Amino acid sequence: MEGFLAAAVVASTPLLFATLGEIITEKAGHLNLGVEGLMLMGAIMGFVAGYETGNPLLGLMGAVLAGAAGALIFAFLTVSLRANQVVTGLTLTIFGTGFASFMGKNYVGLPVPVSIKEAFTPYPIPLLSDIPLIGPVFFEQDLFLYGSYLAVILGTLYLYKTRSGLNLRAVGESSAAADASGVNVTLYKYTHICAGGALCGLGGAYMSLSMMAVWQENVVAGRGWIAVALVIFASWNPIKALIGALLFGGLSILGFRLQSMGIHVSQYWVDMLPYAATIVIIILSSRKNKKENQPPANLGNAYFREER
Amino acid sequence: MNLIQISKREDLSKGKERIIRIIAVLLSLLAAGLVIAILGYNPVEVFPSMVKGAIGTEIRLQQTILKAIPLIVTSLGILVAFKMKFWNIGGEGQILMGALGASYIALNVEGLPKPLMLLLMAVAAMITGGIWAFIPAFFKAKLGVNETIFTLMLNYIAIKFVTYLQYGPWKSPESQGFPKVATFREDAVLPSLFGIHIGWLIALFLVVLVYFFINHTKKGFEICVVGESTETARYAGMNISAVIIISMLLSGGLCGLTGMIQASAVEKTLSVSLSGGYGFTAIITAWLAKLNAIAVLFVCIAFAILLQGGTYIQISMQIPAAVADMMQGIILFFVLGSEFFLQYKVTLAGKFRKAKEVA
Structure with missing residues (x-):
């Protein structure tokens, strides 16, 4: 059981990074469907930077920069040029998939260098790892994974306890009102879309540098799309994103687990569960009309000052 | 003071619209060509090869139509x-x-x-x-x-x-x-x-x-x-x-x-x-x-x-399929971006207030 739960935490981590990234993006009022592409860009650039230098920090840096750069394209097109967000996001996914596959063509099958493997071996946190059940599941993981906890905490504090977090939410709810109160709407959108992209990039890099620790083509395999759905599941709340990611991470490895226990359920049916669960969630969340569970009011709309 | 002023277009003649679209497609091809060059291939060979691969012979044309x-x-x-x-x-x-x-x-x-x-x-x-x-x-x-x-x-x-x-x-x-x-x-x-x-x-x-x-x-x-x-x-x-x-x-x-x-x-x-x-x-x-x-x-x-041409250059020039994907992405980025200039007028403001339209 402990083993399964610990594996579920690992499986949830790329989802968590990407979901946090998309939450920040959507809080700025922009729906970026390019998460899958951004994760792949982060995965490959993180891997290439890590592989070539052997330095785990440079690997992370590569992923952050690649994710942010991909998101910058999206930001320029949808913020400055007001292109349709759905179509631009899909295009970003096409581009990112091609980019990762091309950049990675000479790395397929190569493992990460020993120095990185060592940097990302499980590191039990003193005291916390001694808690029964919770300790081995959550606190005997690697440093990269702990980074996702940190991102949840920092993200929550940022969104709900800081001035800029408040401004960001105002931009997503009503760009015009935020603008009128002196917030630089364009700047907020650009920085947060890029920060969101960087987090998506980290999610991809977690897969290539730590989880798989080897480069394989299309390593992200649809997780970016689940992250987009998880944002709704989490109703744009970083802490609920953690819970959602754990649930989906668990479901994604459940089939193998059941089979090894001798319970014969077709993996294809188990594979459907996360998607079916998302549908149930979005139906349920549309029924309860609590205000804090609703998407940012300006999500998907470009802001044009002259049209206020 | 904003140096650049953006306003909604009310009147865009068909001819002008067409010109903007053509410029966008040309720019996108230029950018795609640049990327191809950076990746170490010759764009002057790649583009004609793609067109040839898509409509060059009857069989290839059929493949294109099938797609x-x-x-x-x-x-x-x-x-x-x-x-x-x-x-x-x-x-x-x-x-x-x-x-x-x-x-x-x-x-x-x-x-x-x-x-x-x-x-x-x-x-x-x-x-x-x-x-x-x-x-x-x-x-x-x-x-x-x-x-x-x-x-x-x-x-x-x-x-x-x-x-x-x-x-x-x-x-x-x-x-x-x-x-x-x-x-x-x-x-x-x-x-x-x-x-x-x-x-x-x-x-x-x-x-x-x-x-x-x-x-x-x-x-x-x-x-x-x-x-x-x-x-x-x-x-x-x-x-x-x-x-x-x-x-x-x-x-x-x-x-x-x-x-x-x-x-x-x-x-x-x-x-x-x-x-x-x-x-x-x-x-x-x-x-x-x-x-x-x-x-x-x-x-x-x-x-x-574009799709069929991308498939063809894989075989004819050993260019990975991923390059075709990236080119698709780049071309689309440009075309999506160009929509903006169809809907909005960009004018230099400030002391250039009376200056001509940029796009």
């Missing part, structure tokens, strides 16, 4: 939904479910005359594809559930379900262990005309039909009104739920028909790979065509040339 057919039919389906601002990104799943419906008929019904058989398959495909679109439409209409994620999730459920059938209950006993559904009998395969299956005729017919439906029928008009403003539609006494559901049945039905065409004429069986990403690509083509059925035809042909 254009599913793209056109799916784009038309997407168009009907997008007109209503219903973001149907579930084309991929609707294609697969359509293929499933058609395959069920093809594998289980015997002894019908061929035209009747094909018609039955097409109807079954439109129903199953339509149902797959009806589910999110129903929840959107009744509960306001977000359709973007709903349709997206249904893609994955369709993919898993068809995979399950292909690897499980529908696996052909004659396939010697390969996960493959039985090949259709000859009477379930679309006939060919001029060397290409008659999907091209169907696609052309549907272009005209959808154009007529959107622009010259009451239902089509209602779809456009709902897309413009649900308030207006409500004020005009339209039944918005009914409009959403009917247009999504049509949208899913058209995507389902793509599935039937691909299963019957191309794969000659049910296979999880037959949707081939057309459901996603069609979103882009439908959008680039500005949701105009006639324009869909031309955009899809151009896109098919």
Whole structure:
């Protein structure tokens, strides 16, 4: 059981990074469907930077920069040029998939260098790892994974306890009102879309540098799309994103687990569960009309000052 | 003080619009060429090779048209939904479910005359594809559930379900262990005309039909009104739920028909790979065509040339498929960006206040 739960935490981590990234993006009022592409860009650039230098920090840096750069394209097109967000996001996914596959063509099958493997071996946190059940599941993981906890905490504090977090939410709810109160709407959108992209990039890099620790083509395999759905599941709340990611991470490895226990359920049916669960969630969340569970009011709309 | 001033265009002549579009395409090719050069290939060789690979010989031209057919039919389906601002990104799943419906008929019904058989398959495909679109439409209409994620999730459920059938209950006993559904009998395969299956005729017919439906029928008009403003539609006494559901049945039905065409004429069986990403690509083509059925035809042909050209340079110049994907992305970025200059006027402000327009 402990083993399964610990594996579920690992499986949830790329989802968590990407979901946090998309939450920040959507809080700025922009729906970026390019998460899958951004994760792949982060995965490959993180891997290439890590592989070539052997330095785990440079690997992370590569992923952050690649994710942010991909998101910058999206930001320029949808913020400055007001292109349709759905179509631009899909295009970003096409581009990112091609980019990762091309950049990675000479790395397929190569493992990460020993120095990185060592940097990302499980590191039990003193005291916390001694808690029964919770300790081995959550606190005997690697440093990269702990980074996702940190991102949840920092993200929550940022969104709900800081001035800029408040401004960001105002931009997503009503760009015009935020603008009128002196917030630089364009700047907020650009920085947060890029920060969101960087987090998506980290999610991809977690897969290539730590989880798989080897480069394989299309390593992200649809997780970016689940992250987009998880944002709704989490109703744009970083802490609920953690819970959602754990649930989906668990479901994604459940089939193998059941089979090894001798319970014969077709993996294809188990594979459907996360998607079916998302549908149930979005139906349920549309029924309860609590205000804090609703998407940012300006999500998907470009802001044009002259049209206020 | 803003140095650059942006204002909405009120009057854009057709000629000017065309010039901006052409500039955008040229710039996008230039940028794509630059990237190709950075990647270490010669763009002066790559582009002509792509065009040659797409339309150079009769066989290659046929390959291009084979790629254009599913793209056109799916784009038309997407168009009907997008007109209503219903973001149907579930084309991929609707294609697969359509293929499933058609395959069920093809594998289980015997002894019908061929035209009747094909018609039955097409109807079954439109129903199953339509149902797959009806589910999110129903929840959107009744509960306001977000359709973007709903349709997206249904893609994955369709993919898993068809995979399950292909690897499980529908696996052909004659396939010697390969996960493959039985090949259709000859009477379930679309006939060919001029060397290409008659999907091209169907696609052309549907272009005209959808154009007529959107622009010259009451239902089509209602779809456009709902897309413009649900308030207006409500004020005009339209039944918005009914409009959403009917247009999504049509949208899913058209995507389902793509599935039937691909299963019957191309794969000659049910296979999880037959949707081939057309459901996603069609979103882009439908959008680039500005949701105009006639324009869909031309955009899809151009896109098919890009796809087929990309396949060709893999073989002729050993350029990985990924490069073609990246080029697609770059070209699309530019075309998407150019839309801005069609809608807005950029003027230098400040002391250049009286200066000429930039774009």
